[in-house]
Amino acid sequence: MSLQSPSSEQQIEMLTQMLRIREFEERVKRTFTEYPGVIRGHTHLADGAEASIVGALSHFKKGDAALATYRCHGYPLALGTDPKAMMAEILGRADGICKGLGGSMHLTDVANGFLGTSGIVGAGIPHAAGAAWAAQIRKKGEVVFCFFGDGASKQGAFHETLNIASLWKLPVIFVMENNGYNVVTTSEQEDANAAAGQPLAIKATSYVMPGVTVDGTDPLAVAEVVGHAVARARAGEGPSLIESKVYRLSAHGNIIAPPGVPLHYPEHEAITVFGKREEYEAALRGDPVPRFRGKLVQSGILSGAAADALNAQVAAEMDVAVKFAVASPFPALESALDNVYA
Amino acid sequence: MSLQSPSSEQQIEMLTQMLRIREFEERVKRTFTEYPGVIRGHTHLADGAEASIVGALSHFKKGDAALATYRCHGYPLALGTDPKAMMAEILGRADGICKGLGGSMHLTDVANGFLGTSGIVGAGIPHAAGAAWAAQIRKKGEVVFCFFGDGASKQGAFHETLNIASLWKLPVIFVMENNGYNVVTTSEQEDANAAAGQPLAIKATSYVMPGVTVDGTDPLAVAEVVGHAVARARAGEGPSLIESKVYRLSAHGNIIAPPGVPLHYPEHEAITVFGKREEYEAALRGDPVPRFRGKLVQSGILSGAAADALNAQVAAEMDVAVKFAVASPFPALESALDNVYA
Amino acid sequence: MAQLPFIAAIDAGIHQEMRRDPNVLYFGQNLATTENHEFVAEYGHDRVRVTPISETAEIGIAIGAAMAGLRPVVELYMAEFMLVAMDQVVNEAPRFRYMTGGQVKVPLVLKAGFGFAAGWAGQHTGSLTALFMGVPGLKVVVPSTAADAKGLMATAIRDDNPVVFMHHYLLTLEHGEVPDGEHLVPFGVAAVRRTGSDVTIVATGWMVNRALGAAATLAAEGIEVEVIDPRTVAPLDLDTILTSVAKTGRLVVVDQAPRHATVGGIIAADVAEFGFSSLKAPILQVNARDVTVPYSEPLEAYVIPDEARIVDAVRRVMQSGG
């Protein structure tokens, strides 16, 4: 199966989406200090995974669906969700994409194909398979993208779902974003394959589906691997497991503090828990966003000036989003009683 | 690692235990017609799996433990539990091994190392791993035998437990009795590996432990394979997954009938549901019990007369067990209130 | 009207909706394993499938399919098997509509038998209805007659929310009159199974029959019992119960679960708040004894509420109060 490689235009679009996600996450993070207290609970950032998200979703077509986890800011941005509505949601405001009921962990935008997220590790994996069953019945070649972390592959839900997806040849692409950590636990500490130095994609063996490991910091590499999986799924040949190796550039989430104490982002656990500053700094040196920008500039696809303009455009967009969100009112109290039942 | 093959004496002991299990199960089954109504609920028989059970437990030493499922009559017999107390339990009597509180699905005999069973598919697998952790801490080279069905490998509990057992190098031997069916569902209908014609032992790949498929109708073959796994576990090298291929010679369980309608055993589902009488009859022709008897007689380890004597001895033993059970009184009503808390 | 066993009436409800709406799916373990399976033959494998023993994935898949526009019915056989997937039942299915600000609907039915006190011992006999009753976003149905089994199943399938359909396993082979043709029973409307002026009994599932049996015995003594079967416990038709208690002044709740795990207790607490002024006597509970269900027949019978204990409670409640 040969796949067309992305055109220059598509590559610029990829970079744009990566920059948007990065900028959005930077602004979320800064909000903790710029507007202390406006973000509550637990927020998880996608910085470091931009290339993986954008590369995978470069194959998304209208009618497809994507589902993910609490670490969910990146996908809807790439799918076209308005960052104003996303930021307002993260601030719990009336203009939030989920009316302030969901918050950072549950951003959802059905109109753009982002069907939902679960905050329970692994629990969303079967949801994606269910949506894929619906796609299979519709017989229009639509597929479902299922994003989850390396840690989630230790939940029973992962195992049960991949077996069924394979048996039923469901059109779903399981994208495991392997960032090497489950909070403060390394993959080697919790995964038998990782402990033996094996890729996690080997787990596909139990489910008789392709299992591929890819450098998740390279959007073109991800796009290629996922492209094959998507083509397979659209052709009715069933699911695939893609292990996309990324590094999260922030801590697992903002710190958990009692009410009153302002929340904030600590340093990455590689540093705070394991004392492996060099590991983190190596990841920073390989930061996928500047790297892809550099690649496009170097190869002449984008001029330095055009790249700078993109940066500025994205910064302005996200600045508007933050201001919009901060200015958005809180929902009416009684609105808490709506939307329990359909 | 080379293993001593069983002596003649040991082989005769194996046959004896196989005969005892078979006779016990035959008597349980006959009880449904001989004493209608005395057995209640759902009873699951081990006929067909005798060679696997006995071969595996031929390595059991004092201090080891075994855990299993609702299909649990075979193991305690092989471990030395009094069949009178077992039969009395199956009839819900005061002399039952569990005081009539557990019944057929929950035979337990801690004194003989049979630690417990769960009636929930897959749920007992982590219990075995927990007992293995205790053995690991005791550092006496003790191991735990964990028996479950092929269907159970589709539960999340299987996946989660094997990963941890591998990471922690727990001294546990996972024996999957693959009888090709989960009630009326064939393995090919519910397992991606089976659907692809692969052995289920391949699942060990995800857990970086040995995964071996063995003919579970041959006690010596099972003993050899399990022997290696046990040696490995005793040496602190961790768990193994053994897929032991058997065929259950009865239906999944007695029929489920409303109160008042006498329970009984229907024919095997291969016949009643799938119309594959030949499959069942081939299994009958390969019945492990007469086959092993024939092998011992043919090789001169046992004379035909001695074998007949064994049969008679076992029949007498189980006859006593049935009579004992039928004569045993019901427990006092208030005894239902005991044993809730320790 | 046809005489049907309860279990066939449930199937009739599923058929009614599957014929009407191509979006309805039916799947679960140990069904649809051959081409001549009743549902496979009629609706095909797009809509009817056998699953592995994987409740978490089964229910999770139902949720995803529902969010994508389908109406899955999951056959779970025994309510206990939902426990391995409890997160999907109480913390996924009923949460999505709310958390997404109303962007999605999650119409699905989880069909599960319960209360199989027929020698199934400690792990298969539970009466777990109360575990689901209080979860916002979830609806919980407990039919006690064949007609309701059909009509409530059909309504459950048409409902746009996740519904736990708890059918009592000891009722499955009981026969009853079942309306032919389209039959729907509304949610949130209790059935008064017997009218009476002295004592109100509220019971669900199998316990409805035992309550009616007790009521017959008591009638011979001149005590007139009103027996209310809520039919759905979420939503709960508290009004019908309060109206009855306003008349009788006395309430006995009967429930097959152990005391602190009952639907009956929850209802009693509601009446102790909203119907207090009607009460002439304590609200008595008749529940299972506080133990795991034992295997042995006489012990099991001793543990599960029987007519004698219900009769006794009614007599006691008649003696106390004004």
Next chain:
Amino acid sequence: MAQLPFIAAIDAGIHQEMRRDPNVLYFGQNLATTENHEFVAEYGHDRVRVTPISETAEIGIAIGAAMAGLRPVVELYMAEFMLVAMDQVVNEAPRFRYMTGGQVKVPLVLKAGFGFAAGWAGQHTGSLTALFMGVPGLKVVVPSTAADAKGLMATAIRDDNPVVFMHHYLLTLEHGEVPDGEHLVPFGVAAVRRTGSDVTIVATGWMVNRALGAAATLAAEGIEVEVIDPRTVAPLDLDTILTSVAKTGRLVVVDQAPRHATVGGIIAADVAEFGFSSLKAPILQVNARDVTVPYSEPLEAYVIPDEARIVDAVRRVMQSGG
């Protein structure tokens, strides 16, 4: 006596028992990942281990280890995470002793935070205590002070049965006086947090503080509220509650869960049976509104019971009745 945060008091209880008994294990996710982890350093990896995100296996392993003679404490962080392993919690751990006719003991502690109404939205904020309360064979502990956190944890570890230790997440950083040295708080003994003669309030966890706050407000109006914290809800010290209601004649139960999923409702039902003759007024409930917990701060505050709603309920219960 030392001033300790609640969370440190729990740890002190675990340390107390781990030092005393080499059979006590402590494990769970995201702990013990380095050699200088406090518990690893002191007790070593035989007894302290990090697990993958595998609650079913974690709790199942605890059960097996307990049956084999050990005393595991499983760190689960949030009560919701038990839902993926609910079968192990309610249908395995508490069943084995009974089903084996008393052959095994299953001493283990499931440590889980709950009620984290601090912006954690729909899936991490539940108040799930009532799900566990009615399961025979299980004990359920809900400390509300740092001292009890230590003493109840220690008692839980010494108990020979499975214990669900539910600590309220919003209390974890609250400081309190904690006894030095060996400290044990018995199960089944409620604490009367404030005495009063007019109205009895029963509350657990974080709601105890809100009830005390309301009581202070009401005292200024001349209404004397008695606040009872059951501390363990299984076993439940109903006697202390009934004694109080015998004195006050009025009961308000406060619970952070939605109405039909509360410990408070279960207790109200018990009082409606066994304390009925003491009651001068309806038993009022103050609960969360019947919704999934919303993310947005004002909405969350609107949904969770606050002091104002408790004060209001007490005033209402004072107005009704004789």
